Each structure stands twice: as C-alpha cells, then as structure tokens.
Amino acid sequence: MTQPTGGRAVFTPGPQGLAHLELLLSGVCPLPGFMAQAEAAELDRPGPPPAGAAWPVPVTLTVPETLADVRELVLADPEGAPLAELTVTESFRDGTVRLAGPIRPAAPPAYGSHRSLRATAADVRSARDERRPLLAVVTDRPLHHRALAQIRAALATLGDADLLVLVDTPLDGEGAATVVLAARPCLPEHTRFAVLTLPTAPADGAPEWSAERRGLLAAHVAAAYGATHLMLEGVGELPGTAAELPVKPVAATEWVYDTVHERWWPADEVPPAQARPEWDTAAVDEALAQGTPLPAWLTPQPVAAALARTRPARTRRGLVLFFTGLSGSGKSTVARGVAEQIRQAGRTVTLLDGDVVRRLLSAGLTFSRADRDLNIRRIGYVAAEIARHGGVAVCAPIAPYAATRAEVRRMAEETGDFFLVYVATPLEVCEARDRKGLYAKARAGEIPAFTGISDPYEPPEDADLVLDTSTESEEESVARVVAALRAGGWLPR
Numbered sequence: 346m347t348q349p350t351g352g353r354a355v356f357t358p359g360p361q362g363l364a365h366l367e368l369l370l371s372g373v374c375p376l377p378g379f380m381a382q383a384e385a386a387e388l389d390r391p392g393p394p395p396a397g398a399a400w401p402v403p404v405t406l407t408v409p410e411t412l413a414d415v416r417e418l419v420l421a422d423p424e425g426a427p428l429a430e431l432t433v434t435e436s437f438r439d440g441t442v443r444l445a446g447p448i449r450p451a452a453p454p455a456y457g458s459h460r461s462l463r464a465t466a467a468d469v470r471s472a473r474d475e476r477r478p479l480l481a482v483v484t485d486r487p488l489h490h491r492a493l494a495q496i497r498a499a500l501a502t503l504g505d506a507d508l509l510v511l512v513d514t515p516l517d518g519e520g521a522a523t524v525v526l527a528a529r530p531c532l533p534e535h536t537r538f539a540v541l542t543l544p545t546a547p548a549d550g551a552p553e554w555s556a557e558r559r560g561l562l563a564a565h566v567a568a569a570y571g572a573t574h575l576m577l578e579g580v581g582e583l584p585g586t587a588a589e590l591p592v593k594p595v596a597a598t599e600w601v602y603d604t605v606h607e608r609w610w611p612a613d614e615v616p617p618a619q620a621r622p623e624w625d626t627a628a629v630d631e632a633l634a635q636g637t638p639l640p641a642w643l644t645p646q647p648v649a650a651a652l653a654r655t656r657p658a659r660t661r662r663g664l665v666l667f668f669t670g671l672s673g674s675g676k677s678t679v680a681r682g683v684a685e686q687i688r689q690a691g692r693t694v695t696l697l698d699g700d701v702v703r704r705l706l707s708a709g710l711t712f713s714r715a716d717r718d719l720n721i722r723r724i725g726y727v728a729a730e731i732a733r734h735g736g737v738a739v740c741a742p743i744a745p746y747a748a749t750r751a752e753v754r755r756m757a758e759e760t761g762d763f764f765l766v767y768v769a770t771p772l773e774v775c776e777a778r779d780r781k782g783l784y785a786k787a788r789a790g791e792i793p794a795f796t797g798i799s800d801p802y803e804p805p806e807d808a809d810l811v812l813d814t815s816t817e818s819e820e821e822s823v824a825r826v827v828a829a830l831r832a833g834g835w836l837p838r
Contacts, residue, residue, distance in 0.1 A: 368404075404547070407551075458522060491600050493532070515542055669765065671770065677698050679768065680739050745800070764835070771813075
C-alpha cells in the first residue's frame with residue numbers, strides 16, 4: 346500500500362469503473378465513494394456479504410500505475426467531460442493499482458445511451474405511490490411473451506401494484522435497451538422504465554461475480570429505486586435465502602406455451618404433450634441471423650420488429666473480422682485477400698491493417714504496453730463504428746493481449762458481430778520470414794518489448810478460426826476464412 350503524494354490528474358475509468366461511478370452519482374449505491382482495501386476485501390469473499398453491509402459488492406476503481414500517487418483525481422466520461430472529483434484517501438495494489446476515497450459530483454452525466462431514462466434513485470422514489478407495492482423487473486434481454494405473462498401474473502398476485510422495468514445495458518449500448526423498451530405497449534399503461542448499467546465485476550480486468558452475487562446486486566439496486574418486490578430476467582440469480590434480500594423475490598418458476606389454449610402458463614399446469622418451451626437465446630439469434638421471422642407465439646410484434654432492426658440478417662449485419670497473430674504470421678496478407686473476396690460478394694468492406702493504422706490513426710504512439718493497448722482500442726472503436734452502419738471491418742493488428750481483444754469484441758458486439766481469426770504461424774517461421782528485419786533488431790536489443798521475443802503473445806482461446814500459413818498457402822487460408830463467413834451467413838452462399 347502506498348500513500349498518495351502526487352497532485353491532480355484527469356482519468357476516464359473503464360466500463361466497470363464507469364458503471365460503479367454512475368450508481369454512486371445516481372444515489373443508487375449508498376456509499377460516499379470508492380471503497381478502501383479492507384472494506385472491498387470483506388465483500389470480495391465467497392458467500393453472502395457480511396451482516397449489515399450497506400452494499401453487496403466491492404466498489405473499486407482501477408487506475409494505471411502512473412496515477413498511483415495522485416491526491417485528487419477528476420473522473421471523466423469517454424468524451425472527456427468531468428463527472429466527479431475523487432479525493433484519494435488510499436492507494437493500494439490488488440494485482441492492479443486501485444484508489445479509494447469520497448467523490449464529489451462535478452456535472453450531471455451526459456454520456457451514454459438512453460440518457461433521458463437514466464433516472465436517479467430519488468427521482469424514481471419520489472414519483473411512486475408508497476401505498477402500493479412496486480414490482481421491479483431487472484432485465485438485460487428482450488421481454489418475450491413468456492416474461493410478459495409472468496410479469497402480469499406477478500402483478501395480479503400483488504394486487505394493486507405498480508411496475509418498474511430496470512433495463513441493464515452497457516453505457517454505450519443502444520440495441521439491448523431499445524428492444525426491451527419495445528415491449529412498452531404490452532405492459533400496463535403506467536409502467537415506468539429506467540435504464541442503468543450494472544457492473545459485473547469490482548473493476549476492469551477482475552473476475553466476474555457469481556450469478557448469485559449479481560442477483561443480490563440487482564436486488565439492492567431495485568430497493569434503492571423504491572421497489573418492494575423483484576423479478577429477474579437474465580440478470581443473475583437470486584440467493585436461496587430471502588432473508589438476505591432487501592426486497593421480496595417473485596419466484597421465477599418455469600413457464601411454457603400451451604399449444605392447445607394458446608397461452609403461456611406455469612409448466613406444472615400444462616400437459617407435456619401440449620407444452621412448448623421458449624426458444625433460448627441461441628435459437629433466437631440464429632433465426633435473426635438467417636433473416637427468419639420470429640413466431641408470434643414466442644414474442645410480440647413490436648419486440649420482433651425491434652429485434653429485426655437491431656439484429657438484421659447477417660448478410661446485412663455489420664461485422665468486425667479481426668485477425669491476430671505474430672508479426673510475419675501472414676495475417677495482413679490473408680486479411681487483404683479476404684477483404685477483396687468480401688468486396689466481390691457485394692458487401693461494403695474497410696481494411697484496417699496494423700501498419701497503416703500506426704501511420705495514421707495511431708501516429709505518435711509508442712510501443713509501450715499502454716500505447717499498444719490504446720492502438721488496438723482505437724482500431725476496435727473505428728471497426729465497431731463501421732459495423733454499426735452495416736459495413737464489414739477487416740482488422741489485422743498483432744493484438745497480443747487477451748484482455749484488449751476481449752474489449753474490442755465487446756465494442757463490436759454492441760453494434761454488430763465479431764469474428765476472431767488466429768493466425769497461429771509458429772514463431773520460428775515468422776522470424777525466418779522477417780521481411781522488415783524487426784526480429785533481428787529485437788534480438789539485438791534495438792526494439793524493446795517486441796512481441797514474441799521480449800514481450801509475450803497471449804494466444805486466443807476464443808478464436809472462431811485458426812490458420813497456420815506455414816502449412817497452407819495464402820489462397821487456402823483466404824478460402825477457409827471466406828468459407829467460414831459464408832457458413833455463418835455473413836456472405837451470401
């Protein structure tokens with residue numbers, strides 16, 4: 346642990362830090378700021394939080410090493426607008442550098458999708474009738490007929506109750522919230538919607554919480570908005586002991602579609618021969634990918650229409666095709682060949698080659714880890730914007746770090762699809778090619794932190810396709826990628 350001795354700085358937190366900050370600023374999280382090490386450690390242990398804990402999960406802020414000694418930190422949104430000022434009372438290391446201390450609001454947040462619906466806890470509480478129960482539904486997925494039927498049944502059981510739908514979506518995510526909001530005509534007239542972003546881990550890069558811990562967080566969030574009862578749709582699982590919860594859980598029993606009576610009903614009350622289960626997410630995604638209309642028994646027409654708009658058929662859907670591999674692996678050559686095939690198939694394509702990006706988009710960046718990560722994030726941002734408008738972005742950087750590739754995947758999948766190609770050509774082959782003389786310079790110590798020599802390359806475990814240009818020709822590699830894109834539906838068959 347170190348005591349901050351530096352001055353004042355400006356910092357934009359990552360997605361988890363921003364999510365925690367929004368809950369603090371909106372009054373949903375009843376804490377003065379980011380937790381100290383001892384308090385965070387108490388909540389990071391498996392099992393239920395300690396008795397009397399004001400919040401069920403750690404609220405921490407991860408910062409770069411360069412900010413380990415600051416005294417005052419201005420926390421800004423991704424556009425650089427100040428959100429809050431952090432007075433640092435503790436700086437500690439828990440694998441990464443984390444800062445603790447109280448925050449002061451600087452300005453109302455303006456960044457993020459559906460900003461008009463990101464209400465404070467006080468605003469929601471002040472608008473409700475405290476004489477009536479308030480059912481909160483926390484969801485990160487579309488409300489199909491099954492969920493809508495369960496909500497109506499829960500409201501009927503509670504009597505004269507109000508409904509609050511809390512939509513969990515990333516700060517920069519648009520599609521998920523849009524689809525949930527499309528169910529508005531199918532819900533009671535005075536249903537209130539609020540959009541928020543629930544953190545899934547204490548900080549960026551940290552392991553995600555268990556489903557039960559995420560469910561417990563959702564329960565505390567719902568209680569902060571004034572809810573008396575809670576139903577979860579996809580946002581974790583509620584703990585088995587209701588005594589742990591600040592709201593009363595609504596049991597999420599299994600429901601099925603009764604094909605005889607044409608209604609959704611509890612599964613134990615429908616004969617198996619006439620019961621049809623809800624499609625899972627994979628089945629819905631595949632139907633959308635192929636451009637197949639969703640059946641009327643599954644989802645209301647407004648929800649189906651919103652899904653079709655936000656997730657069009659893959660032949661019209663934006664795609665980030667991301668090649669990764671060592672320098673000299675052949676990824677740029679294969680990427681160029683694939684881009685040409687995509688263009689000939691009639692799709693709009695943009696090639697973002699690592700070297701070209703370095704000269705233009707990332708001019709001035711060094712080859713430090715921080716700058717290399719920033720270079721990949723810039724590529725990911727531009728690629729995601731291309732995908733947002735239905736284009737195909739073909740990217741071919743080295744991208745040696747798994748965490749940064751995962752961040753690019755997240756950005757891409759907010760706006761379209763992501764397909765990762767690992768060009769796994771062995772190091773000795775890449776070094777033997779050494780067309781630019783880079784490996785020789787790295788061996789001589791002229792290039793510090795060179796991937797594969799003096800800096801690690803983390804092979805992807807989530808690659809959609811693996812190539813090795815030492816065992817197959819350029820034409821064969823290109824053909825394999827194009828075949829995978831056709832099989833996946835991104836190119837016409």
